[in-house]
Amino acid sequence: MAARFAPPRYASPPPRHPGGEEAARLVVAGGGLVGLTVALDLARRGVDVVLLDEDDTVSTGSRAICFAKRTLEIYGRLGLGARFLEKGVTWNRGRVFHGEREAYAFDLLPEQGHEYPAFVNLQQYYAEAWLVEACAATGRVDLRWRHKVTGIENRPDGARLAVETPQGAYTLHAEWLLACDGARSFLRESLGLPFVGQVFRDRFLIADVVMQADFPTERWFWFDPPFHPGQSVLLHKQPDDVSRIDFQLGWEADPEAEKDPARVRARVAAMLGPKIPFELEWVSVYTFRCRRMERFRHGRTLFLGDAAHQVSPFGARGGNGGVQDADNLAWRLAAVLTGEAGEALLEGYEAERIPAADENILNSTRSTDFITPKNPAARAWREAVLQLARRHAFARPLVNSGRLSRPWSGQVAAPDAPVLREGQAEWLLRHIGHDGRFTLIAREATPPALPGVTALMLADTPRPGTLHDHSGLAAARLGLAPGEAALFRPDQILAGRAPAADRAALAALHAKALAR
Amino acid sequence: MSTLSTEPRLPDPDGFYALVMEAHRGLDEAASRALDARLVLILANHIGDAEVLAEAIALARRAGEEEA
Ligand SMILES: Cc1cc2nc3c(=O)[nH]c(=O)nc-3n(C[C@H](O)[C@H](O)[C@H](O)COP(=O)(O)OP(=O)(O)OC[C@H]3O[C@@H](n4cnc5c(N)ncnc54)[C@H](O)[C@@H]3O)c2cc1C
Secondary structure (H helix, E strand, O other): OOOOOOOOOOOOOOOOOOOOEEEEEEEEEOOOHHHHHHHHHHHHOOOOEEEEEOOOOOOOOOOOOEEEHHHHHHHHHOOOHHHHHHHOEEEOEEEEEEOOEEEEEEEOOOOOOOOOOOEEEOOHHHHHHHHHHHHHHHOOEEEEEOOEEEEEEEEOOEEEEEEEEOOEEEEEEEEEEEEOOOOOOHHHHHOOOOEEEEEOOOOEEEEEEEEOOOOOOOEEEEEOOOOOOOOEEEEEEOOOOEEEEEEEOOOOOOHHHHOOHHHHHHHHHHHHOOOOOEEEEEEEEEOOEEEEEOOOEEOOEEEOHHHOEEOOOOOOOHHHHHHHHHHHHHHHHHHHHOOOOOHHHHHHHHHHHHHHHHHHHHHHHHHHHHHOOOOHHHHHHHHHHHHHHHHOHHHHHHOOOOOOOOOOOOOOEOOOOEEEEOOEEEEHHHHOOOOOOEEEEEEOOOOOOOOOEEEEEEEOOOOOOOEEOOOOHHHHHHOOOOOEEEEEOOOOEEEEEEEOOOHHHHHHHHHHHOOO | OOOOOOOOOOOOHHHHHHHHHHHHOOOOHHHHHHHHHHHHHHHHHHHOOHHHHHHHHHHHHHHHHHHO
């Protein structure tokens, strides 16, 4: 049996000035997946971060398990990509069952020539533990475990936080505050900021089950299976022989009674059959919600992740969406703090991440509506779709067991592609944003030198000092004709394209991306 | 821009009507509802035009409300 994860216990530092006051340039409140990601990104950009978390360990239970390609690319930029690939379970096939039978199978068809696959399954606690290590290694993140925020006063010059620790309380004045304290955000609630949306009248039992069964590494979703009639079930494989099983229970279910291990064991046994021994690692019962804050920025306090928006897990859009918030905000904030850009640059965070959150909410709401039909008509329609899907390809796109996380459709993230550098195999994306800067790529042309911008030449034939596009995939995916250039922001998002010779146009794109 | 055609277009309206009635014969309410749902899905896919479908849905709703 594979080694199991042992949750780390992090030391809780004593307050610097017990009972007194302290000031910090930037405070991240909440060291979950999103808080740790934004702290690491900022630290790598040279910003000192104080990170407060009320707990002294990582996430309990697997929670976010599906890490999408874009998230993996972000972790690639942050130096953790290889760990996700090594430890995570890569998958791209899904099967949908209806009743006793398979309705159909799908392939997320990852085209060749990308460093990262469509999805990797990994328990959230691994991701968080690696992020903590990486934050510590920068020497710029002051990790304060069991420092709980118990009060906030939001002011034009920052936030005054009341912090409690086992060794006394203190006041922390944060010039900038990143609120990453999760779906039940204390900061959001103390500031009286509304969090509006809908609750789905259904309950789900989520179990992490340790077993050695020969299930393929695929996503299996059942509508109305014989072992759990009238409801749906989802099975997903994670590392360490852990499988995640979600049982839909219905609104009438009693959440406490459902958590009874004997009851859970009976459900799992009915599913797996008598021959597969298993152990329960973690069990929880959820009611899902989709909601968001009206604004993510309130002066010098900015909300990220579940604190700002919450989705139902079908589609794996919660953690992935939150990591993309961090990716979007970190470079902006670093540019503002170093004086490279003005505060106007922060407006882009809301302009991009609010519609992105809406897109995630829309998709996960539609999935949840399909999985939990609200009335007899919805149930009849779903049955009709599932029946037709068995034999008719046209009905399959209508089956919605989760629309898996994709980057926001309102912008273009830099594509990956295989390239050669001095004859060595490399990935295109590793040359975009990995140095923390803007990147200008010109095809078959020398890009102009712009201050603060890394310039690269993409060559159709091998040439020293260039990236050789030996397969032609890089130019095709970048959409670059010879003589054209593309400018990418530090978060690998396309700022625009222009002729490589048009220095003024490229400089204008750069200035615009920096809200100058 | 395509629009929903509401001109009479069925060459043999009585024949079409009879076919649908025949399909529902002997079905209980649930099975009939399921049949109608499958039929709409099949036709919707055949039409394949989002605007036409949205207009058709709006018209169906409106016609029901006018009656009520
Ligand atoms: C069952 C389930 C399955 C899921 N599956 C997926 C999936 O497959 N893919 C996916 O992308 N997402 C998934 N998610 C969603 C994902 O887990 C969340 O979106 C993600 O954890 C959000 O990260 P966060 O950092 O914003 O919040 P959290 O991870 O909740 O972190 C909040 C942190 O703030 C700290 N904190 C709270 N209050 C205070 C305070 N007052 N002072 C100091 N610290 C505080 C907490 O200790 C915690 O560490 C799933 C969620 C659930 C519940």
